[in-house]
Amino acid sequence: MVIKKILFVTLASISLSVAQACNKDQVKVENTYTVYVVPQLPAAQMYTKWAPVLQQIGKMTGLCFDLFVPATIPEFESEFIKGTPDFAFMNPYHQVMAYKSQGYIPLIADSKIKLEGIVLVKADSTLTKLSQLKGEKVAFPSPNAFAASLLVRSILAKEGIEIEPIYVKSHNNVYRSIIIGDVVAGGGVNNTYNREPVEIKNEVKILYRTPVFMPHPFSANPRISQRLRDQVIQAFLDLAQTDAGRKMLDEIQIPEPVKVNYKDDYLPLEKIGVEKFVVNGTN
Template identity: 50%
Template sequence: MVSASCLGDISVKHPYSVYVVPQFSATEIHTAWAPLLEKVGIQTKQCYNLIIPGTIPEFEKAIVAGKADYAYMNPYHEVMAYRAQKYMPLLADGSKMLSGIVVVKSDSPIKTLADLRNATIAFPAPNAFGASLLIRATLSKAGIPFRAEFVKSHSNVYRSVIFGDYQAGGGIQATLQHERPEVKEHLRVVYTTGAYKPHPIAVNPRISLSDASAFTDAILGLKQDPSGRQLLEGIQISDPVKVSYQKDYQSLESLGLSKFVVLDAN
């Protein structure tokens, strides 16, 4: 687990923790999130500790246990976090929706989901929403047998497919587009799931309404200048909008994904 201490007003004695789901390497996440949290901290006169768990399951255990004050999580993590600790979503990107994708090597003979019968498929983690849960549920409901392997991050999925370790892999468009051109050019999307509201930043209910509102307003305010918009692009929330659990995420409870959730994954 990687931590960056006190990104904001260093006079604050009780900094807030901000956990970020590790879709990318710790270095990439720190590069994107640290300057944003520092700027938000200066504006709110608060201090934020950036916490980057080593794996997605470690992140999940932290939010289910209520360790995070704020957390950037996938949509189904929000369902899990709300059920366990009543984490409330504050903000999400309003410019796009989230869809899961299945990728194969660009020269693979696989063309459709049906071609994945008995294939070994790489996923970042059991509970990654678009990149794992939606895809595994779709394959199971379609009666297509497959073997799942979990390789810890989206970046690992894409590279393992390119290297031929697996016949296909699960991801999302945002992380695929984040990859370098030499990675993207060797991959082809063969299936795209339905679209849903993307990853929210959520708050633990123990945080005061005034502090949560200040945090929200500071991030919304970053849209007003070019440097702020660049920071938002870095964390993949280019157009932050306010969201709520009831309006934006509660409907995910009806997708029947709970039987595919694994809470004790290593």
């Protein structure tokens, strides 16, 4: 069965942790910067999507990037809270956490599609409303995945719907946990769900959609100079001017990059009441 084959390949692909994403022969070693990417999908998939983009951005800026894809979202969080990454692609509430802890500066985000949390169930499920999830097992990528977990769990709590959260490390695993029946429902986001193979999407359906927010930003540690930040921003914007560039950027969920800032685009998230659901130091 095709679904079983996809399940096996996807769930077995979470071993990659770090890889080189540039040719150091082309640039000076001191121009090397670390880029950490939130592991929404298995690490091997994230590397395959991000490495070509960073190679191209490196050519355009004369910089070199070391690409890190932590095995889990909590591991990713611990790194940016310590201020390890020079640059990071993070979820919107991670941006709030990173700004408060280390002053990370959002540079660009996608302008094409806003981020939307979704709750999914099996395609043949008889469930029609959130209240029917009371007492059930619901899968999430991690406690602090923003729209897929924090936002959904806060909405369920406000509605008085108590569930048993099950954290399965990635968005891929959420969708597949629903299909194989490990959980009744799961939290995801439009950007990862829309990129799933049709065989997976045919096996689930959307039960609920959250309000929408500015998507994941590509952010910089404040130790990165304004000049370098501007170079990176311009490179992303220029890359989007070609068909090939837009195709690469679509793979990393930034098909139409636009410059963003914390005050206008992410500060409002401080006021939506999800902070009480943040879990610190979870593996």
